[in-house]
Amino acid sequence: MSFRKYLVLAAVAIFGACGDVCLARGMRDFGAVTRNNWHQLLSVLLNPWIGGGICLLIGFFCSYMTALSWADLTYVLPATAISYVLMAFLARSFLHENIPTSHWLGIGLITVGVGLVAMGPSLTAPPEAKSARNGA
Amino acid sequence: MTAAAGWLGVASIVLSATTGDVLQSGAMKQLGDLGEIRQTHGLLEVVRRVVSNRRFMLGLFFMAVAFFSLLVTLSWADLSVVGPASASLTFIANAIAARIFLKEHVDYRRWVAAVFVAGGVALLAR
Numbered sequence: 001m002s003f004r005k006y007l008v009l010a011a012v013a014i015f016g017a018c019g020d021v022c023l024a025r026g027m028r029d030f031g032a033v034t035r036n037n038w039h040q041l042l043s044v045l046l047n048p049w050i051g052g053g054i055c056l057l058i059g060f061f062c063s064y065m066t067a068l069s070w071a072d073l074t075y076v077l078p079a080t081a082i083s084y085v086l087m088a089f090l091a092r093s094f095l096h097e098n099i100p101t102s103h104w105l106g107i108g109l110i111t112v113g114v115g116l117v118a119m120g121p122s123l124t125a126p127p128e129a130k131s132a133r134n135g136a
Numbered sequence: 137m138t139a140a141a142g143w144l145g146v147a148s149i150v151l152s153a154t155t156g157d158v159l160q161s162g163a164m165k166q167l168g169d170l171g172e173i174r175q176t177h178g179l180l181e182v183v184r185r186v187v188s189n190r191r192f193m194l195g196l197f198f199m200a201v202a203f204f205s206l207l208v209t210l211s212w213a214d215l216s217v218v219g220p221a222s223a224s225l226t227f228i229a230n231a232i233a234a235r236i237f238l239k240e241h242v243d244y245r246r247w248v249a250a251v252f253v254a255g256g257v258a259l260l261a262r
Binding site: 020021026030031057061068072073077083087102103112113114115119 | 157158160161163164165167168169170171186199203204206207208210212213214215216217219220223224226227229231234235238240241242245246248249250251252253255256260
């Protein structure tokens with residue numbers, strides 16, 4: 001796999017983790033969504049944290065679509081799993097969330113598990129699955 | 137909000153995100169390597185081909201559902217639980233859906249990884 005493709009996978013992980021942290025920060029300003037305030041949910045789009053999070057997630061989306069154009073779905077998702085670890089560090093540093101030892105163990109297990117997949121081939125779908133190219 | 141509501145939110149994220157992922161992965165495989173298309177035809181052609189693909193647009197709708205489910209769930213539970221739990225469960229659901237609908241070869245290594253991920257989720261749920 002080329003260096004450019006590794007860069008795309010790294011972008012998926014970084015944009016995804018940072019975007020989710022921004023969304024979580026923004027939703028803290030809104031508070032819990034209940035039956036009384038759900039109709040105001042669209043107003044969260046005006047929150048700068050939510051806006052920033054959406055911009056980062058657009059970056060995530062573009063790099064994710066690019067990766068899916070040359071790799072299996074079951075390769076791209078685990079190969080970018082380092083974002084879970086990054087997300088936990090960011091949640092602890094910026095959102096001051098308490099992350100107990102069991103959660104760190106869980107995040108470690110997830111990362112090891114998905115790391116196994118990253119060592120395999122990136123594309124396994126049979127040729128007929130790709131035979132309709134350019135036929136959108 | 138109760139923990140049950142948080143996990144219901146996670147389930148909603150997983151179902152909608154998996155449907156969106158499978159539809160979009162299928163659409164991207166139809167289109168081919170976006171990097172190569174951009175090099176030969178330009179960025180506008182990439183955008184035109186992507187947005188004119190009906191499977192991609194349907195996938196986008198389900199991703200939007202997953203996004204708003206995530207927003208609501210984040211207001212009920214911590215990101216350090218919702219983020220990894222929804223993403224890892226989506227990974228397992230995607231492995232099953234990709235094998236069935238996308239005909240991907242999900243070998244022993246990918247299934248072992250699914251077990252590791254499931255163990256990680258169990259620890260996160262404690």
